[in-house]
Amino acid sequence: MSFPDPVQVFRTEAAELLEQVEAGLLDLNHDLGDKEQIDAVFRGLHTLKGSGAMFGFEALAAFTHHCESAFDQVRKGTVPASHDLVNAVLGATDHMRALIEVPGGNHDAVSEMLLARLRTAVDSVGKPAPAVPARPAACTYRLRFQLPVNAMANGTNPIGLLDELRDLGDCRIVADRSTVPALDDLVPTDLHIAWTVELMTEQPRSAIDDVFIFVMDDMQLDVEVITGAGPTTGSVRKPAVEAVRPEAALPQDLPQVQSQPVAADLPAATRSAPAQADAKQAKNNENVRVPAERLDELMDRVGELVIAQSRLSQLAGVSGDLMLRAVSEDVERLSGELRDTMMVLRMVPVAHLFSRFRRLVHDLSIETGKTIELITEGESTEVDKSVIERLADPLVHLVRNSCDHGLETADERRAAGKPASGSILLSARQAAGEVIITIRDDGRGIDRDRVRAKAEASGLIAPNAVLGDQELLQLIFQPGFSTAQQVTNLSGRGVGMDVVKRTIDALRGTISVVSRPGEGSEISLAIPLTLAIIDGLLVRVGTGRYVIPLSAVEECLELSVEEDMRSRGRSFISLRDSLVPFIRLRDLFRTGSKPDQFQKVVVISTGSERVGLVVDQIIGDHQTVIKSMSKLHHDVASFSGATILGDGGVALILDVAHLVSAGQYQEAQLRAAG
Template sequence: MLEQLSSVFFDEANELLDNLEEQLLALSDNPGDSETIAAVFRAMHTIKGSSAMFGFNEISSFTHEAESAMDQVRNGIIPVTPELITLLLKARDHIRSLLDAGMEVAPEIHQLSENLILEFKVYVQKNGGNVNDPPPQTKKIEKPKHDDKATTWRIKFRPSTTIMQNGTRPELLIKELTELGTATVVPFYNDLPPLSEMDSELCYFSWDVILTTSKTKNDIEDVFIFLDSDSKIEVDKIDLLPGENNKIGEILVSRKDVSQGDVDEILSAKKQLGAMLVDKKIISEEQVRSALAEQQHLKSLNSNGQAQQQAGTQSTTLRISSAKLDQLVDLVGELVTFNARLDQEAVRTDNPTFKNLSEQCDRIAVMMRDISMGLRMVPVGTLFQKFKRTVYDLSTQLGKQVEMVTVGAETELDKTVIEKLNDPLLHLIRNSVDHGIEMPAERHEAGKSETGTVTLSAKHVGAFINISIRDDGKGLDRDAIRDKAIQKGLIKENETHSDEEIFNLIFQPGFSTAKQVTSVSGRGVGLDVVKKDLATLGGTVGIESKRGKGTSFILKIPLTLAIIDGMLVTIGGTTYIIPLNTISECLTSSITQEQMDATFITTQNHGKDLVSINLRKFFKIEEPLPDHQEIVSVYDGDDVFGLVVDKILGSQQTVIKPLGNLYRNCTGINSSTILGDGAVALILDVFQLTSLIKSHLKKGESPAAE
């Protein structure tokens, strides 16, 4: 049991540290943000208390020093400066090291704790703070102060019966009121007549509203500025403290619904106050209900005067082991393969009962696949957020001013893919900050803002996700890249190449245009690894760059590496699979004998030219030609192209299996799957094939298949 509790502590501590890094980077952009300062303090305080509870005294005593510094920042004694942010980020990293060390802290790690504690004391003392803070065991934790900016008001709205005849909608006034802050609304309907006697033009309701807001009394009264003279509105400030254990009697007296003498008389009978007051007809049930709502509203306010989530809306998330989730997806994959075999047997035997069972199994497999894959999908923002620290540290090290912007962080991607994207994205971001963004003085001379921007964006394109890393720096130097490539023997001096081809040379191993080797770059290690890592994911990387404007690296990554819907096709005697989400339509072709002998052909589709790649010719399949061939038109995110196949068999769920190293560099193939009969089918790399078509259109020549 103790091990399970410790595991929970580690999980929560690591989550707090991830959030803490995000908060510190946000604080560096806005040093005066009191909410972020309070959030950093709370994170430090929680880590300190939890670590002490589980016996991690080294973490507790060290975190106490950082918490003490933040407490003085929170109280306005010492300022937030870049020096403090750097120190707090060091402390955050050190706490993670202490977590990794566990109970047994090595002497060098303990010495690092002492060094950082000294740095905190020096900073606090240098900035006029108090370093004689009591130790964690004796420090008195003060109750957070109530935010004076937020005030709680009691609004009693008693509209006239004929208010709606004047064109006023009382419910819209209540809605406008609730938009001013956190509100609890209590309707009164004791004047509501029987349905047979009700007049639809009359108003029978009234309301009490308990509102916590930073707005003034005048702002609240302005909501009712056009109220008719027969309607009544009362706005009173509630003097009872939020979060305190306010008695219902105190609230009723504060509301002037009853006198203190009435309350004392009822309490002496030692019965429920509300029920007794109603029985004695001192107040109505609606007044008690409104007072109870006010009591609950006050309880729900935290120290900042903001409403906490009610129990009914609390998140019901559950942490599960990543290994168990992977095991579940593997089992679903086995179920998909089994279902494919079952489907084939049902067709072969032509047994109605068997076919019905196959259809039911197919529905269950699809639902389980969607649910299990949904569990693996996580927002790509969880990955993007990690790089804010990278940009901060690197720009500080290089003396540059760089901010990172994210777009489409809510876009979801398979967690396995996200884990494997960390290193490629890290290399590309470091490249953008180091090579792309200029020094502040250079940017100023170029008429740019001294602060450069690196933008990470993500969006879905069919079964893939496009991730771009864009900087507003100086762009790639085409001439420098070309000269370096000639020097390294990658191209010849008399050859003509497009910008895209020249730019792609930077992905060659050992390629670098840096004039000197630094701790950040210059050794030519990085971008070639990026391309290889993306290839293992079935992804690609492209470059767009404009001199003086910036550079974009565009990654095209499959959404998942586990299970996809695919279209089965045959070419010769071999079965292939085309990812279903890339397919636009299936066409019966009218290919001439002359076209069958060409690798690239052009046909008409909906009155437009459709350029296709003849896969039989491309894969050098020598088996006899069928009577006719078919074309599958596919969309690669930019345009529609065709894949010429022998026959289209139909769609099927496909469990993706990686290819061995021997077949890893086969052009046009990115993975494989096992069919229901145990045969292996190859999954076509649509984006690689369409890239070959685009290359053919640019050059006017046919690239050979490998």
């Protein structure tokens, strides 16, 4: 049995912590008085520092300590939160990632620069002279606490917690070992000791909660205020921990601890600690972190199983053995359920993708000097994880393009009667077997005259060529195309939109552009939900077999000989009082064979556009394991992939988006000719 690399586990958890810290900082930037976000950022930095020191990332721990200290001052009210401070810590999170990835690198110069920026941000805040508070009266508390059994295995150091309690004042600590098991049953990494602490301190009650802030949800903690304060003078005593026998866990001179803590002195989270610990433990048990490569490997095995099941079904279909048919049906059902379960495991909400752009828009707003607001919708929409990973770069280019080219400066927006702050909308929704991701801005829109002039100057189109609006707008995705008047750090080299086009084509997706002068632009990406296994409709055209993604199929109907002859030259069928263009796949694929007597029309759609595909035979539904096309067939636009059938043959998977576009283009040509 192989165990995960602890350092790699730390890196994974550190990445999640940094994402949480970054999200908290961005939220805090909108509301500098948000105490909840201040505490969340402080907790994240504190945990990252402690975990880094535990796993040997000393440079990370030392650097993070300064950021934590700055936010500790904010948390205590010594320093007010400011935009400069938030931006300084945001910049520091990028350096923390570098310290995690390359712990032995030479980071001293960058660390000093960032820490100087952090000190400037803290010192630049005008701090009023603090009033000298009256010396608070000392109060005595009795604490009884027990950490969860797996506390040490999870990185909690109980001695460190006791040291923090000692720092609060005069305390006496007693360890209760009554629950420690026999030596034969003892697990070295388990914690069975509880502690009783009598603490006399001038600190407020909240200081005790701060000691246990990172383990509060998983531990049992009772806090009691003891009547009568002890002496308030003299040096603070910090004795060692006393280990006593179970029967003498509490000394005679200590008053008995009440079975229930004083409710008035405890926050709700503390009063219900046992119940919260059980709920938190149950919640943690619901989630298991699995490496992505294992999911990919499992997906490959499921794909092979689906192909084998198809082979078994075909053999059972031609066999007279009823037992074989029964087994085949069971295997088909189970493989289908396993496939569906596997697909759910691979689905990831686009919120994981959209959250990356909050930081990007924040940085671009500072760099361009524009006030930009990012709005997200449909974050719960789920997409295959492999699709999510490949969408990151295209969306980065589109968002950067909207910030730099699309949105105007504040002065330009005011002159145009718009709010000074521009907005970018990122939205996602499902439509049949696709996810539609939209990037919309309320900027100046695309200047069609400049696009045409640039295209003519680059030789992409002939002078005065007649182009439809969508054809003209699609020119912005051509390699090297840019209408920027000067090259900046953000754009102007003409490579970004080309990357978008190539990536979306590789995902078998489509791009549509809508732009209104003075109102903004909208770019929609239609992407398949998954790139692994789909439900398909298996059809025959001539002697070849093809798969149509079942999610795109609306209905199937018969094409009579009379209607076939009547539609020659027009290629339209009447479907419930509307005309639907259709494509004869026999002609498109040049099969050279005669059509069957009873041809079928499969009506497919993407969004609101529909087209019919004329085939010879509809064989039936088919679980389709998608295989990539070879490089020799990469430019064949009618197909998006291939699959292996049960008899070992190969069926090509039709590219629905391309065929619908071809059908709509054919319809437009015929209407223009008519």
